[in-house]
Amino acid sequence: MAERAKSIRIDGRKFTFRRGQTILGIAREHGIDIPTLCHHEALEPYGSCRLCVVEVKSGDRTRTMASCVTPAGDGMVVRTSTPGIREIRKTLIMLLLARCPNIESIKAMARKLGVKKVPFPKSDEDCYLCGMCVRACAEIVGVRAIGFAQRGHESVVAPPFGLVSNACIGCGTCTTICPARTFDLDKVFARRGMHRVEGKDGVGRCIICETYYMGG
């Protein structure tokens, strides 16, 4: 006997889903917009920005969950834009805007969520720690040349132990994927103390190991 297809309700609409699909995945498949800042189709879900939170009712429990990392469950009832959820997203984008007032993608998201004023003192960071570069380097390039150093508010993207990394192959994947796009490859390398690329026309020569790389 064929099993009954599993279904989930999102914003009042009922959808069937495949095993392993996340709430975000199903919503996007059906054109329901949930804002995200650390999600990327090519990478494993990570769940760090928390912008994608939704209200999930499952059994008799109602909880706030990050939709990008929460697998859909049979009978779940999801609401993507309750007043509480909107309040959380606004607070989150205020926090990120205070951290990175000059990153375009953050500014755009703030506009989208209707946030104009930030009740916190502003700093000027060029990275909002979405971790896409770190994950891309590990998952797509497969070299793990960069990771997070320090913790908490001091976290930064850096090569392991903050040392000059020989693992980096200068492929540029991290800069291409970076949604902040506030620096180019050269700056990334300089800042992270890794291979520094010289040269024109997208071909670079690392001043440390002297090999040539594409990208830049």
Place this chain on the structure above:
Amino acid sequence: MSKKAVTKTRSLSVCHGSCCVLAGARDVAAALKAALKENLPGARVKVKKGRCSARCGGGPVVTVEPDGTVYTGVTPGDAAEIVKKHVAGGKVVRRLAAKAKVEPGPIPALGESGFFKDQVLIAMRNRGRIDPDSIDDYIANEGYLGMAKAVTEMKPEQIVAEVKKAGLRGRGGGGFPTGLKWEICRNSPSCDDKYIICNADEGDPGAFMDRSLLESDPHSVIEGMIIGARAIGATRGYVYVREEYPLACDRVIKAIDDARAYGLLGESILKSDFSFDIDVVRGAGAFVCGEETALMASIEGKEGKPRPRPPFPAQSGLWGKPTNVNNVETWANVPPIALRGGAWYASLGTARSKGTKVFSLVGKVKNTGLIEVPMGTTMRQIIFDIGGGVLKDRELKAVQTGGPSGGCIPADMMDIPVDYEELARAGSIMGSGGLIVMDDETCMVDVARYFVEFLEDESCGKCTPCREGITRMREILDRIVEGKGKRGDIELLERLAFTIKEASLCGLGATAPNPVLTTLKYFRDEYEAHIYKKRCPAGVCKALIIYRVVAGKCTGCQRCVRACPVGAISGPRSQPHNLDQDKCIKCGACYEVCKFDAIAGDAIYVE
């Protein structure tokens, strides 16, 4: 003074755990810094913030490095003496020196029979009664009997059923039913391996029950793990001990070796078909590594950061295999349950919280130390009958429960029975069982600020609400205690608290706003006094008080002159002294030592 200061001392580490801070560690640190500057200008001696050294009853604690002398109960008034005698003169200040070594021996006999009367020892059943290094001692006290019964007489399902019947819940903070957790892991589609873990990361400042259990009775934890492994079908166990606990680590390793030598661990335990062994892993030291997913990542050699759940460890844990994580105290409760049955254990406690709980009773209370009481004992019984009441018979203001992310319960709620549900209803948590008693000299805004700062330092930084939000909360609290609070700050704190609680990835963020939320709930007037009246009702916040000599009371005894680390007080003997406001660092040393109440700490109005 042109002579260059010569000293062997490199640093003075002042414990900044919650108990020590409440006991005045920050003033002590400020006074030490000032005394160094005054007496040994140019000397390269650092005053550092130390982590909780588990001597919480005797705070503030100062450790002199490198010689390792530990001073307890230090006050700002002692700073000058420590600097002059020890740092400059190389002599230990005997009066303040702690006993050579802190051994978690028997519960200190405090002369108060009440301290023992209401206690029921299950997890701590052997504490102080046996030699922790002797497996024979343990066996002579019913040791390994529960495990022998579980392995030779019971089916795994029966063990799970007994633990379920006992109603045992996780003692590491979450309070999840242990039997149910075992069952889920047991029924998890099996592969070749399943793992169990003992979480001994104990990061809460002011809590030291896990350390004490491992140091004084390591076999009880190992026996519990063997029983759990049998029930779950696990082949390997790990004890994850935080690196600050070297003695606990050594004792567990020795206990494991001895158990193996006796055939209680390893292949074919008690000649059955059951094989199981345990390894010890030293923790990396970060608070968040106590969170189970971060802990497993750390054992795997990866970055110790939490990851989203699901999948839960029982589905996909260590190296992707079904894994069951329990706290030290949870494991220590298992052998008596196996031996005496679940019904016996469930006869103690309340409707939904069974058995006993170990608490570390610290702060402004007469009898401090670890206590074990049945769930449902009231807060009043714990503080007044067992604890002997508030230190110096001052007025009780609040009890902080649950560690840094717990909450403060006000004095008028002391009749609540202490169990998981009641504490949650009060807005706090059971956590690992820290109970910090606070008297009327405690500023609740300052307390909230302290815990938020601790959590800010410990946030792993992965998710936005916790990483950015806690820092913003701390900034707001900073300005409130500095007398710079603004209209709207309370509402902003509430907004941040809501988002951090709801949206954080792991339990650290999800509980981090508790200290602020509970103090706002029960002590909102104190926040308002700081913000709108620029006044600290408890007289704690330095920016909002001023010390002065009350001329009519001062006898000119010169005690304060000697105590002041910066030489701000002067005056001829037998005549009212003078306090120089420009020099005063507001450490309160003079206030502390004056025998005639002639130093007043007054509220001042800023702006």
